[in-house]
Amino acid sequence: ALAAADAEDVIGDWLDEQGVSSAWDLAPALVAGGIEVPWLATVADAVGAEHLESAVRWLAYTIDAELLMGEIDDAVTRVSDLVGAAKQYSQLDRAPQQPVDVHTLLDATLTMLRAKIPAEVRVVKEYDRDLPPIPAFGAELNQVWTNLIDNAVYAMGGRGTLTLRTWGEVDRLVVEIGDTGSGIPDEVRPRIFEPFFSTKAVGEGTGLGLDISYRIVVNKHHGDIRVESRPGDTRFQICLPMTADPEWDTSASR
Ligand SMILES: Nc1ncnc2c1ncn2[C@@H]1O[C@H](COP(=O)(O)OP(=O)(O)OP(=O)(O)O)[C@@H](O)[C@H]1O
Numbered sequence: 001a002l003a004a005a006d007a008e009d010v011i012g013d014w015l016d017e018q019g020v021s022s023a024w025d026l027a028p029a030l031v032a033g034g035i036e037v038p039w040l041a042t043v044a045d046a047v048g049a050e051h052l053e054s055a056v057r058w059l060a061y062t063i064d065a066e067l068l069m070g071e072i073d074d075a076v077t078r079v080s081d082l083v084g085a086a087k088q089y090s091q092l093d094r095a096p097q098q099p100v101d102v103h104t105l106l107d108a109t110l111t112m113l114r115a116k117i118p119a120e121v122r123v124v125k126e127y128d129r130d131l132p133p134i135p136a137f138g139a140e141l142n143q144v145w146t147n148l149i150d151n152a153v154y155a156m157g158g159r160g161t162l163t164l165r166t167w168g169e170v171d172r173l174v175v176e177i178g179d180t181g182s183g184i185p186d187e188v189r190p191r192i193f194e195p196f197f198s199t200k201a202v203g204e205g206t207g208l209g210l211d212i213s214y215r216i217v218v219n220k221h222h223g224d225i226r227v228e229s230r231p232g233d234t235r236f237q238i239c240l241p242m243t244a245d246p247e248w249d250t251s252a253s254r
């Protein structure tokens with residue numbers, strides 16, 4: 001940014017000396033287009049001093065238009081990525097309980113949350129890609145990852161490492177969400193799954209995130225949530241059965 005500002009000064013000064021009006025408005029576009037004074041001097045020689053202003057304006061508009069097209073292209077790609085992730089995230093076009101790849105769910109959740117994850121939070125994925133799809137309610141599991149990632153990001157105060165790890169344990173699949181944040185104090189630990197229990201300021205947390213996650217994992221999927229925490233290393237482990245439970249609660253599918 002500093003180098004660009006310097007380059008704009010140089011070009012602005014030069015155009016001003018050549019008598020080009022609003023030289024300072026044109027300079028940023030020219031710099032963005034990678035144009036430098038020696039090249040502009042060649043243009044001035046070619047078109048003559050009286051046409052320099054028109055030539056420079058035309059150049060600046062052309063560059064602006066090109067850059068905008070590039071931005072639109074990027075934006076369209078981002079939007080279509082986001083729509084794809086939103087479909088995965090909501091699982092709207094899917095049957096509520098069917099084999100799901102937890103990695104696809106985790107990635108869709110990360111994409112949906114990308115704007116909420118600060119740039120200084122490094123996201124590390126350690127996926128065991130050999131794990132099979134498991135019978136599950138995908139949209140609900142995405143709510144679980146969302147709550148856990150939200151808590152982890154909050155606990156790190158904007159800086160740290162968020163680790164998503166998966167592995168298999170006999171007949172269970174484990175998804176671990178780890179953070180390098182403050183950790184959960186011993187006196188808080190027994191209460192974190194209580195509804196409306198929150199250590200966050202009023203308006204910042206409802207205290208429902210872990211309550212909802214517990215219901216989804218334990219009641220609905222007959223899985224389990226384990227927590228290990230010390231300052232700088234907190235891990236929430238979601239254990240899910242790899243095979244459909246004969247007592248699967250189909251009545252709770254909506
Ligand atoms: N990764 C974590 N690190 C440290 N503390 C945590 C972590 N996850 C949860 N907690 C503690 O557990 C409490 C309850 O979490 P829970 O997600 O249920 O509610 P919340 O985050 O406070 O509010 P919300 O309803 O917005 O999720 C938090 O207020 C926090 O004290």
Ligand SMILES: [Mg+2]
Pocket residue numbers: 147150151205208209210
């Ligand atoms: Mg929460």
